[in-house]
Every structure is written in structure tokens, then in C-alpha cells.
Amino acid sequence: xxxxxxxxxxxxxxxxxxxxxxxxxxxxxxxxxxxxxxxxxxxxxxxxxxxxxxxxxxxxxxxxxxxxxxxxxxxxxxxxxxxxxxxxxxxxxxxxxxxxxxxxxxxxxxxxxxxxxxxxxxxxxxxxxxxxxxxxxxxxxxxxxxxxxxxxxxxxxxxxxxxxxxxxxxxxxxxxxxxxxxxxxxxxxxxxxxxxxxxxxxxxxxxxxxxxxxxxxxxxxxxxxxxxxxxxxxxxxxxxxxxxxxxxxxxxxxxxxxxxxxxxxxxxxxxxxxxxxxxxxxxxxxxxxxxxxxxxxxxxxxxxxxxxxxxxxxxxxxxxxxxxxxxxxxxxxxxxxxxxxxxxxxxxxxxxxxxxxxxxxxxxxxxxxxxxxxxxxxxxxxxxxxxxxxxxxxxxxxxxxxxxx
Ligand SMILES: Cc1cc2nc3c(=O)[nH]c(=O)nc-3n(C[C@H](O)[C@H](O)[C@H](O)COP(=O)(O)OP(=O)(O)OC[C@H]3O[C@@H](n4cnc5c(N)ncnc54)[C@H](O)[C@@H]3O)c2cc1C
Numbered sequence: 577x578x579x580x581x582x583x584x585x586x587x588x589x590x591x592x593x594x595x596x597x598x599x600x601x602x603x604x605x606x607x608x609x610x611x612x613x614x615x616x617x618x619x620x621x622x623x624x625x626x627x628x629x630x631x632x633x634x635x636x637x638x639x640x641x642x643x644x645x646x647x648x649x650x651x652x653x654x655x656x657x658x659x660x661x662x663x664x665x666x667x668x669x670x671x672x673x674x675x676x677x678x679x680x681x682x683x684x685x686x687x688x689x690x691x692x693x694x695x696x697x698x699x700x701x702x703x704x705x706x707x708x709x710x711x712x713x714x715x716x717x718x719x720x721x722x723x724x725x726x727x728x729x730x731x732x733x734x735x736x737x738x739x740x741x742x743x744x745x746x747x748x749x750x751x752x753x754x755x756x757x758x759x760x761x762x763x764x765x766x767x768x769x770x771x772x773x774x775x776x777x778x779x780x781x782x783x784x785x786x787x788x789x790x791x792x793x794x795x796x797x798x799x800x801x802x803x804x805x806x807x808x809x810x811x812x813x814x815x816x817x818x819x820x821x822x823x824x825x826x827x828x829x830x831x832x833x834x835x836x837x838x839x840x841x842x843x844x845x846x847x848x849x850x851x852x853x854x855x856x857x858x859x860x861x862x863x864x865x866x867x868x869x870x871x872x873x874x875x876x877x878x879x880x881x882x883x884x885x886x887x888x889x890x891x892x893x894x895x896x897x898x899x900x901x902x903x904x905x906x907x908x909x910x911x912x913x914x915x916x917x918x919x920x921x922x923x924x925x926x927x928x929x930x931x932x933x934x935x936x937x938x939x940x941x942x943x944x945x946x947x948x949x950x951x952x953x954x955x956x957x958x959x960x961x962x963x964x965x966x967x968x969x970x971x972x973x974x975x976x977x978x979x980x981x
Contacts, residue, residue, distance in 0.1 A: 580604040582892070582902045583717060583729035585705040585742055587611070589681075590864030590881045591735030592688040596636050597889035597981050599695035601896050606727060607692070608719065610704040614689050617682035619843055621761040622787045622799020624649070624774075624875040625677045628976045632882045635975040638687055645683040647788045648674030650772030657779045657829065674772070678787045678799060701727075705736065708745040708860070714903045715859035730903035733861050733888070738850065740866035746857035753849040753927060757782055758809035759872050760802040761845065763789065763838040764824070770796045777828055781805055784827050797838070800824070801872065803847070813842055847871055851923050855884075855915060856908040863888060868919055870926045880922045886975035887914050893981040 582598065584591045587609035595607045625633075625646070633639045652675065692698060703721025710716075714730035734742035743750070770791040775798075777784050782803030791797040802824070804812060812820060817837050825832050851868045855861060864881025891910050892902050900907070974981050 579713075579728040580606045580699075581730050582606075583608060583715070583727055583732040584735055585609075585717075585732060586735035586737055586740075586866070587613070587692075587700065588735060588737060588865070589684055589688065589878055590866075590885050591733070592685075592692055593632065593636065593882060594733060594735060594863065594885045594889060595698045596638075596688065596691050596695055597885065597975060598892060599698045601697070601893055603697055603896060603902065605698045606701055606729070607698055608701045608703050608705055608717075608727075610702065610721065612702050613692065613700040617685040619761075619845070620680055620682045620840070621843065621845075621872075622678050622763075622789055622801070623681050623684065623878055624787060625679055626879040627676060628886075629879050629882050630677060631978045632886050632975045634978040635886075635980055636691065638691060641687050641690075642679060642684065643677075645687075645790055646677040646679045647770065647790050648772050649676050649678060649774045649788060650674050652774045652776065655775075655777045655829070657777060657827075675774075678774075678789050680789060680799070705732075705741055708732065708742055710859045714901075730901050731859060731861065731907075733863055734866040735863050735885075737865045738848075738869040740862065742860060743852060743862055743866055746860050748857055748862070749853045750850045751853070753871075755847040755849065755871055756806065757803050757847040758806055759845045759847055760800070760804065760809055760812060760842050762800045762802075762842040763840065764798050764800055764821075764835045765791075765838050766796045766798070766832060766835050767794070768796050769794070775828065775831075779827065781808060784824070786828075786832075802827070809844060813844055845872060849923075849927065851919070855912045858905075859903065861888060861908060861911055867915075868923050870923060876922055876926050880919065883918060883973070883976065884915055886973035886981070887911065889975060889981035890973045 581603040582605045584595055584605065584607045587607050591607060595605055598605055630639060633642055692700060701721070701723050703719040703723055705717050706720045707718025708715060711728065713728055715732050717727045717729065717732060719725060719727055732742065734740045736742055764786065770788055772788055774788060775786040784802045786798035786800055789797045789799050812823060815823065821835055821837060825835060849869050849871050852862055855867055863884040865877060867884060868880065870877045870880065888911055891907050895902060895904050895907050
């Protein structure tokens, strides 16, 4: 049986970020995932990163590398089908000069993997966690894979995504929300220079968003997130490229007649959400999608999950510096308490906004839906987040200030 101080199940963006944040503390960390380290990323989509996420990557020393593949969002144009006019939001008052940044999910995965391959004290294991029980020394995990069949750890962190095996094994109840919608992600290109403009248009069936992404000379590229009913999504996914492009242009009221899909397939994601009733069980802590999965059009899931990771990294680093074990029960209580307000607030507001999709479109709905996909990036909410950042609303981790935990 292998032994370590901390096991992290799931090497997605959350688990990988946590492993990197804690590397160098002198802990033996094992990061477990059924996918081989460095395997080709799947499910490419465009992520809108909030200022706090950028700071967290800055704390890892990763932001300069990510920035070369990231695109700033400098303006947001919001419109609603059936209503004339458009709201334009400019990022002039932002100290960073942008509402936030977009980044392709595979770019992020590749950058994190590159760092993990050199990280001190982090070992990557290709296996699936299939069993979990507490033991006198912490927890014992059962693994399915080519390596060891069991692993002893003082503590395990579940970063194993929405259908977290560990959360289920620990019997932590969840509230589930089935939105009955599908998100289609793709990339499109148009002529002309990239302008840093994100476009979002609201429809009775759901919003469609185009997020600016890094482009070649003389072209503007966008990541598409199109929310549709299951029937409509099935039809859209089956369309030849030209017909899909025409349907997308029509969805934007004919505004983008020249748009073309880039090479690569359209990817679809069923939209469901969940929230775990607790973040802890003896020996176990949940982070990111394993703790809460949000509707992706709110553009919040990873941003919130990275804040779970940053707060947990602070607590573990603090405990280790005081000579305590990562398995200390007080650490679990402190983590649960520190994350309560942020996750209740964001999960609740995302769900509330999503519910408005079903409402009759109108000025009130349009106003409240404004910039839904980019919610964290918009001025009124950004002011609220800035208050958070000043420590008025919640504990702000060192990583959210760009500092190592
Ligand atoms: C279309 C779409 C658009 C989105 N846009 C945004 C956005 O703009 N901004 C934003 O902040 N968020 C966005 N999100 C949400 C974001 O993608 C997720 O919140 C984020 O990927 C969650 O990361 P994670 O590491 O928690 O989970 P995951 O990325 O799901 O990773 C979980 C990992 O655990 C591994 N695993 C699973 N089971 C086991 C097991 N038993 N043992 C070991 N390992 C296991 C998996 O192989 C995987 O590598 C979007 C999501 C979608 C679908």
C-alpha cells in the first residue's frame, strides 16, 4: 500500500490547481485521475475567467503563460430577440483594463499539466478512486488502474467533478437542478480585427454568447456557448456547417452574416446543476464541481471552484506551518465555514438567473439577465465582488491576492 499526506482525486483544473498551490510545502501529494497525465484535453470550451481566477493563476506563477493565450473582454454587447436596441458595457473603469479574460479550456489544462510535471512533492497516478473508508491514520482509498490497489492518506480532497465518486461514497446528499437544456460549444471566426467585444443575445429558449478569443491577423475568433432545448440542440448538432452558421447568424438577428465555424467539432454539454449539502465528511473535503456544479451559461463554475481551492490551500498551508496534519478535523470545520457564504451566494444567484430563462422575455427579464454568461465580470456584480475582495463579505484567500498560500 502507498501512503501520502494528501490525496487529490481528479486532475481537472481544480485538482491540478490545488496540487500546484500546495507543492513545495514538504507534503507528499498524490494526484489521481483515470486520464493519463498529459493526455489530449477533451471537451474544449471557452472559459470566462474573473479577476480572482486570474490572481489565483498569478499566485502559481502561471498567469504570464496563460495571458499569451487569453483574450481580454473590453466590451459586452447585450441584446434581446424581439426587442430593438442593445446595451453596450465598456470596461473603462476597470483597473485591469478588462472585465476579465477568456481562455480555451484545453490551453488551461496544458499549462497546468506542464507545471505539474515539474512540481515538487506531487506524484500523478493514473487510476480511478473506487472506494473510500476512514482508518486510524486518516483514509484508505481503493483504486482501479494499473498502479497500487489501495492508497493511505491523511486526507483526501474530492476534485472528481460533478458526479464525484467520493462524495457519493461518503453519502453526502446533494440538491439537484435539471435545467432541461443543452449547451453547444464551438468556435467561430469572422473577418476584421479582434475587438475584445463579447456578444450575448437572449431568447425565450435560452441565451447565446460569443466570447472573444485569441485570433490570427485579420480575423476575429469567438468561443460560442449556445443554450438550447434538447430537441433544438439535437437538430443544431446534426446540421451541416453552413446551415449551422446560418442558424447562428439568424439567432443573432442577422448581425454576423460572415461568421464561419472553425475546424473541429461542435461539443454539447447537458445542463444540470447540483449543490452538496456539506463540503466535508470524516477524512474528506469537496472542492469545485464535486461541491457544486453551476449552469455553465452563468460562467461561474470554475471561478467559484478556484476560490474553494484557494481558501483550502490557505488553510492546509497554515496547518502544515503550525506542525498540524492536513487531516486535522478543525481544518475541515474552518473550510466549511469559510466557503459557506460565497458558495450560497453564487450558487443561489446563478440558479435564480437561470430560472428567468423560463420567464416571458421583457425589459425586466432582459435587464436582470444582462450579461448572464459574464456575470462575475459585470460592473454592479464586480463592485460586490470588490467588496468581497476587501474582506467585507468573506474571507479572501492569499491566492486571490496573487500570493502563494
Ligand atoms: C459549456 C461550458 C461552459 C463553461 N464556461 C465557464 C466559464 O465561462 N467560466 C467558468 O468559471 N466556468 C465555466 N464552466 C464550468 C467549468 O468548466 C467547470 O466548473 C470546471 O471544469 C470544473 O472543474 P473541476 O476540476 O471541478 O471538474 P472537472 O473539470 O469535471 O474535472 C474532474 C476530474 O476528475 C476526474 N475523475 C472523475 N472521477 C474520478 C474518480 N473516481 N477518481 C479520480 N478522478 C476522477 C476526471 O477524469 C476529471 O479529470 C463551463 C462549463 C461548460 C460545460
